[in-house]
Amino acid sequence: MSTATHCPYCALQCATSLTAGPSGATTVTGRDFPTNNGRLCRKGWTAPELLTAPDRLTSPLLRGEDGELHPASWDEALDRVVNGVRAAQHAYGPDAVGIFGSGGLTNEKAYTLGKLARVALRTSRIDYNGRFCMSSAAAAANRAFGLDRGLPFPLTDLDRAGTVLLLGSNVADTMPPLVQHLSAARAAGGLLVVDPRRSATATLTADGAGQHLQPTPGSDLALLLGLCHVIVHDGLADETYVRDRTSGYPSIVRSVSGWWPQRVQQVTGVPAALVRSTAHQLADAARRGRSGDNGCYVLTGRGVEQHVDGTDTATAAINLALLLGLPGTPGNGYGTVTGQGNGQGGREHGQKSDQLPGYRSITDPAARKHVAAVWGVHPETIPGPGLPAVEMLTTLGLPDGVRCLLVHGSNPAVSAPDAGAVRAALRRLDLLVVADFFLSETAAQADVVLPVAQWAEEEGTMTNLEGRVLRRRRALRPPPGVRDELAVLADLAGRLGSPVPFSDDPAEVFAELARASAGGRADYSGLSYRVLDDEDQPAFWPYRAGSTGTPRLFLDRFAHEDGRARLVPVAVGQPAEALARDGTVALVSGRLLEHYQSGAQTRRVRELADARPGPELELNPVTARRLGIPDGSEAEVSNDRGTVRVHVRTTRQVRQDTAFLPFHFPGSANELTSVATDPVSGMPEFKAAAVHVRAVPEE
Numbered sequence: 093m094s095t096a097t098h099c100p101y102c103a104l105q106c107a108t109s110l111t112a113g114p115s116g117a118t119t120v121t122g123r124d125f126p127t128n129n130g131r132l133c134r135k136g137w138t139a140p141e142l143l144t145a146p147d148r149l150t151s152p153l154l155r156g157e158d159g160e161l162h163p164a165s166w167d168e169a170l171d172r173v174v175n176g177v178r179a180a181q182h183a184y185g186p187d188a189v190g191i192f193g194s195g196g197l198t199n200e201k202a203y204t205l206g207k208l209a210r211v212a213l214r215t216s217r218i219d220y221n222g223r224f225c226m227s228s229a230a231a232a233a234n235r236a237f238g239l240d241r242g243l244p245f246p247l248t249d250l251d252r253a254g255t256v257l258l259l260g261s262n263v264a265d266t267m268p269p270l271v272q273h274l275s276a277a278r279a280a281g282g283l284l285v286v287d288p289r290r291s292a293t294a295t296l297t298a299d300g301a302g303q304h305l306q307p308t309p310g311s312d313l314a315l316l317l318g319l320c321h322v323i324v325h326d327g328l329a330d331e332t333y334v335r336d337r338t339s340g341y342p343s344i345v346r347s348v349s350g351w352w353p354q355r356v357q358q359v360t361g362v363p364a365a366l367v368r369s370t371a372h373q374l375a376d377a378a379r380r381g382r383s384g385d386n387g388c389y390v391l392t393g394r395g396v397e398q399h400v401d402g403t404d405t406a407t408a409a410i411n412l413a414l415l416l417g418l419p420g421t422p423g424n425g426y427g428t429v430t431g432q433g434n435g436q437g438g439r440e441h442g443q444k445s446d447q448l449p450g451y452r453s454i455t456d457p458a459a460r461k462h463v464a465a466v467w468g469v470h471p472e473t474i475p476g477p478g479l480p481a482v483e484m485l486t487t488l489g490l491p492d493g494v495r496c497l498l499v500h501g502s503n504p505a506v507s508a509p510d511a512g513a514v515r516a517a518l519r520r521l522d523l524l525v526v527a528d529f530f531l532s533e534t535a536a537q538a539d540v541v542l543p544v545a546q547w548a549e550e551e552g553t554m555t556n557l558e559g560r561v562l563r564r565r566r567a568l569r570p571p572p573g574v575r576d577e578l579a580v581l582a583d584l585a586g587r588l589g590s591p592v593p594f595s596d597d598p599a600e601v602f603a604e605l606a607r608a609s610a611g612g613r614a615d616y617s618g619l620s621y622r623v624l625d626d627e628d629q630p631a632f633w634p635y636r637a638g639s640t641g642t643p644r645l646f647l648d649r650f651a652h653e654d655g656r657a658r659l660v661p662v663a664v665g666q667p668a669e670a671l672a673r674d675g676t677v678a679l680v681s682g683r684l685l686e687h688y689q690s691g692a693q694t695r696r697v698r699e700l701a702d703a704r705p706g707p708e709l710e711l712n713p714v715t716a717r718r719l720g721i722p723d724g725s726e727a728e729v730s731n732d733r734g735t736v737r738v739h740v741r742t743t744r745q746v747r748q749d750t751a752f753l754p755f756h757f758p759g760s761a762n763e764l765t766s767v768a769t770d771p772v773s774g775m776p777e778f779k780a781a782a783v784h785v786r787a788v789p790e791e
């Protein structure tokens with residue numbers, strides 16, 4: 093018998109069928125679904141190997157007095173957690189305990205982690221790795237539209253697009269089945285890719301399929317201001333839309349007035365003529381879209397968002413889209429391509445430091461009252477806002493910092509910026525607890541490791557990049573010794589003396605989550621497992637009680653009280669550090685086709701590990717020659733934060749002032765990235781670090 097579920101990895105959440113064979117092996121096939129049409133990428137095809145990986149954890153581990161991890165019973169492990177929590181909170185107060193969650197967890201687990209923090213632990217210190225992923229785009233969307241749903245339209249709307257401006261998103265590697273939805277735009281010559289690197293997605297623009305705009309790292313905002321400048325100066329804005337549906341136009345005119353294409357060329361390296369022609373191409377497509385076909389879409393990804401000015405850059409992309417009249421206009425659109433599997437749901441249900449379920453602000457008295465009533469507690473007992481991820485992680489073990497940290501579904505020892513400093517911070521903790529299925533680099537530092545069920549062994553829901561809520565279904569039982577994570581959290585809440593019960597039943601947790609979300613920005617109150625199991629009824633949120641889903645947002649009004657979107661003026665500021673000076677090159681971090689996030693899962697899949705066993709530094713041949721580094725040789729990449737040794741692959745895909753390093757491996761990009769953060773979103777600067785690259789002399 094096969095089980096209809098979804099891939100464990102990225103936000104496309106491709107639909108799959110899993111069949112558990114008598115020998116214990118599980119096979120996967122792609123299932124027909126609007127987003128993937130039966131297709132899977134290499135990661136999805138090989139995902140079942142995770143279930144039987146030989147180094148899978150099947151027993152809790154406790155660090156002994158000898159400094160080593162030893163198998164233990166669940167009672168011993170959870171007692172150690174409870175004792176550690178109590179000791180830390182007794183000595184230092186409630187905020188001495190923190191939770192670090194994940195955009196890969198089901199909605200039910202994300203919700204339960206938020207409730208565990210605020211109700212059972214009474215701590216404000218909870219945040220998650222989505223802070224490293226979607227926070228800038230989310231902050232910009234909330235600011236402009238009053239609501240943040242990655243794609244506010246079904247992905248299949250792209251099938252009729254004439255022009256797609258894709259900023260900083262390498263979907264051809266990160267989520268290959270999405271590329272089929274770009275076919276019409278490519279056929280029309282309308283795929284416009286902005287990326288400092290000639291990525292796999294940028295190469296899709298070859299042979300007349302579109303254009304690749306290749307700005308210097310960190311200059312995306314200037315490019316967007318230049319595009320807005322041409323739209324305004326050449327009279328290309330949709331005046332009716334701007335007048336009827338937005339506010340703030342005069343301030344935008346002023347803010348973009350100085351960004352002539354020639355100046356944009358000086359700052360970004362993108363030819364002025366290309367800036368101008370791109371703006372005109374977008375405006376032409378937007379006009380066509382308004383009359384029903386071959387419209388215009390602007391989509392952003394992490395490449396433009398993971399900067400200290402990420403929120404402002406995403407805001408500039410939204411300003412461009414609003415000037416063109418795209419958001420909420422059928423046939424046109426603006427959105428952001430979410431990365432992690434539950435990157436969308438992960439930011440809606442309360443595991444973010446400043447949020448309560450339903451994507452509500454934790455400082456909103458009405459939201460606190462509503463959620464407190466669902467939880468059965470007094471609103472005043474819910475702590476206020478905590479600290480965003482970077483601040484929480486870098487202050488671990490310091491005065492006023494967290495002393496006892498629970499990590500669920502994340503591997504910050506590899507995936508956090510300045511990972512060496514984060515590993516040192518983890519070592520300062522009194523107690524580190526990690527729930528995972530493998531001994532990740534973070535789990536290897538833990539005092540308590542809790543082995544939990546994987547994707548194919550659990551029930552739950554995920555919310556994909558379109559805001560479509562999907563059912564994850566159990567195809568097989570977890571191995572002996574492994575427990576369902578929801579059951580572990582419920583057990584822990586009980587042992588901690590929670591004043592209210594925690595359910596370990598996913599359907600019950602979802603029903604509670606739906607009640608908690610009622611009236612919030614991400615409203616799931618009309619959803620249940622019964623509704624979700626009927627896939628003929630697509631479940632796009634908001635899905636209010638007594639209503640149906642909302643595939644397309646903003647058709648009549650935006651979510652701000654006056655119904656208008658905000659045009660918000662933004663300006664180019666100072667980069668986190670000076671790039672391409674004193675012999676440095678700009679390091680861009682990113683993803684590979686074969687790996688996902690920190691690689692804790694995909695590095696254990698033989699086919700993927702064989703194809704990409706470790707990090708390679710991509711360097712332009714001219715730069716490599718100047719530095720005396722032959723192709724294939726080893727190089728040392730360093731800055732104040734760290735030093736890594738990697739093999740070099742010379743390629744013209746990167747600019748001469750740039751180097752590219754994937755972050756899926758220990759000892760790779762995040763040893764060098766910076767903890768400087770965007771002041772609005774808390775997003776770290778992942779995409780532009782100044783590094784020295786030197787040849788390693790042969791021994």
Ligand code: SF4
Binds near residue numbers: 099100104106266269
């Ligand atoms: Fe689909 Fe993403 Fe899974 Fe690949 S990794 S099969 S694109 S969900």
